[in-house]
Amino acid sequence: MLNGRACTLVCACAVYVATLALGAGRAQAALFTVSLDYDGGPGCPDVQDFEAAVRARLGYDPFAPAAPDHVLVRITPGIGVMDGRLEWRDSTGKWVGDQTLPVATKDCRHLVRALAAALAVQIQLLAAAREPDDGPAAAKNAGPPPEPPTPQPATRPVPRSVPQSEPPSPPQSRPQSTIAPITPTTTPAATVETTPSAPSPPSGPGPVWALGAGTSVGFGMSSSPVLLGRVLGSLGWEHVSVELAAEASLPTTSRRSDGAGVAQQHLLASAAACGKLTRWKVCLLANAGEVRMRGEDIDRPTSAVMSLVQAGARLGIVQPLTGRFFLDAHADGLVNVIRGTGELDYIAVWTAPPLAAVLGVDVGFRSR
Numbered sequence: 001m002l003n004g005r006a007c008t009l010v011c012a013c014a015v016y017v018a019t020l021a022l023g024a025g026r027a028q029a030a031l032f033t034v035s036l037d038y039d040g041g042p043g044c045p046d047v048q049d050f051e052a053a054v055r056a057r058l059g060y061d062p063f064a065p066a067a068p069d070h071v072l073v074r075i076t077p078g079i080g081v082m083d084g085r086l087e088w089r090d091s092t093g094k095w096v097g098d099q100t101l102p103v104a105t106k107d108c109r110h111l112v113r114a115l116a117a118a119l120a121v122q123i124q125l126l127a128a129a130r131e132p133d134d135g136p137a138a139a140k141n142a143g144p145p146p147e148p149p150t151p152q153p154a155t156r157p158v159p160r161s162v163p164q165s166e167p168p169s170p171p172q173s174r175p176q177s178t179i180a181p182i183t184p185t186t187t188p189a190a191t192v193e194t195t196p197s198a199p200s201p202p203s204g205p206g207p208v209w210a211l212g213a214g215t216s217v218g219f220g221m222s223s224s225p226v227l228l229g230r231v232l233g234s235l236g237w238e239h240v241s242v243e244l245a246a247e248a249s250l251p252t253t254s255r256r257s258d259g260a261g262v263a264q265q266h267l268l269a270s271a272a273a274c275g276k277l278t279r280w281k282v283c284l285l286a287n288a289g290e291v292r293m294r295g296e297d298i299d300r301p302t303s304a305v306m307s308l309v310q311a312g313a314r315l316g317i318v319q320p321l322t323g324r325f326f327l328d329a330h331a332d333g334l335v336n337v338i339r340g341t342g343e344l345d346y347i348a349v350w351t352a353p354p355l356a357a358v359l360g361v362d363v364g365f366r367s368r
Contacts, residue, residue, distance in 0.1 A: 032127035033064040037072045041278065044075050044108035053116035054123075062123050069126070073115060075108060076238060077278060079320040079366055082108060084115045086122070210234045212328065212364025216247075220336070220356030222264050223254035232362060236276070243283070245270040253296060254350040260298045262350070264291050272314060283314035285332055291340055306340040310356060324366050332358040 038047040050073065055061050068091035076083045082105065087098040099118060103111045211233050218226040232245035247268040255261030268289035274281045287310040295301035316330035334356040341351040 031060055031062070032069075032123050032130065033062050033067040034069045034071050034123065035065050035067045036063050037070065039073065040075045040108065040112065041077065045112045050112055050116060053113060054120050057117060057120035058123060071119065073119070075111060075115075077106075078102075079324055079326055079368075080104065080106075081368075082106065082111050084111045086115065086119060088122075208236050208367050210236065210326070210364050210366035212326075212362045214328070214360055214362030216358050216360025218249070218266075218356060218358045220334075220353045221249075221266060222252040223350040224252050226250070226252055226266060228266065228268075228358070228360070230270070230360075230362075232270075232364070234364075236274075236366075239276050241274045241276060241281070243270075243272040243274065245272075247287075247289075255296075261296045262293050263296050264293050266291055266308065268308065268310075274314070274316075279318050281314075281316045281318065283316065285314045285334070286311050287334065307338055308340065309337040310334040311337055312356075321363075324368065326364050326366060328362040328364060330358075330360055330362070332360075334358065 036047070036051065038050055040046065040050065051061075051063055054063075070089040070091075070093070072085075072087040072089070074085045074087070076085070081102050084101040084103065085098060086101075088096040090096050099122075101111065101114055101118065103114060105111070211231075213229070213231045216228045216230065218228055226249045228247050228249045230245045230247040232243055234241050234243040236242075247266070247270060249266040251263045251265045253261045253263045266289065268287045270285065270287050272283040272285045274283035287308070289308050291306045291308050292303070293306065294303035312332055312334035314330050314332045316328055319327040319329075321327055336352050336354060336356055339352040339354065341348050
């Protein structure tokens with residue numbers, strides 16, 4: 001009897017130690033790693049500072065260039081706000097999920113800390129979600145070893161009385177039941193929480209509309225600089241925008257030496273397609289409209305209308321103001337596709353040059 005009980009105790013201890021070793025191995029396997037692609041933009045902490053913030057929250061380094069899971073971190077400045085974006089991709093580069101954090105501040109460090117906290121939480125949830133995948137296999141491997149020692153002490157040492165041999169079996173099964181819950185570690189709750197966090201909105205932020213008005217000075221559109229006023233509307237996304245505008249000029253007059261002249265007024269419609277990078281934008285531009293001309297200080301003044309078509313490029317910079325207002329300064333380089341000539345008494349007074357330029361400033365209001 002003493003030898004049988006000693007054998008039972010030794011077997012139970014061996015199972016307990018083996019299960020503890022299995023739990024330690026699974027804890028090491030739970031260290032989830034990702035590869036990081038970070039772009040903080042100008043004025044923001046660099047990638048080393050961002051990684052340090054995530055490590056401080058997790059207690060280990062989760063970043064490995066060869067990890068199958070990839071996370072992209074992007075910070076984009078806006079009008080009065082800064083947008084932070086976390087985007088997850090699998091080993092094939094396919095989109096898995098994303099999360100956007102708009103922060104109403106110009107302090108990029110505050111947004112970086114918020115992004116680091118969000119990434120650390122998602123890494124913990126993904127690590128917990130993948131742990132049960134290993135649990136059933138571990139349970140299958142760890143389950144059978146406790147069973148062989150239980151029938152040996154329960155049936156062989158006390159064959160005489162069946163009712164007395166059965167009570168010792170529950171104490172021997174209790175160490176097994178207390179060890180068995182170590183493998184699940186109550187992670188199903190974590191897997192349920194990760195499910196809603198993964199399917200983030202499939203698309204990025206919606207377009208931003210803006211309305212504005214401004215003034216500009218045109219060169220090469222008449223014999224003297226032309227003062228123009230315009231109203232505009234635009235629709236923009238993260239890196240592209242489309243703009244429509246209507247422009248009108250004050251009348252300008254080209255005169256001969258005797259004082260007679262031709263007055264001109266420009267009426268134009270404008271369209272621009274722009275690419276944006278932070279506050280700068282580069283646009284392809286087209287203008288179409290008419291030039292209304294009439295004679296001045298002559299015996300029989302007449303009038304005429306001439307078509308005007310221009311094409312070119314624009315370079316602009318946007319400066320955020322208070323609230324959702326902004327200031328947009330731009331310089332346009334244009335080609336006069338249709339070159340008109342102003343005549344007086346069948347004598348040319350002014351002919352449009354091949355090239356024109358416009359310098360302007362707009363003030364506008366955007367939706368967000």
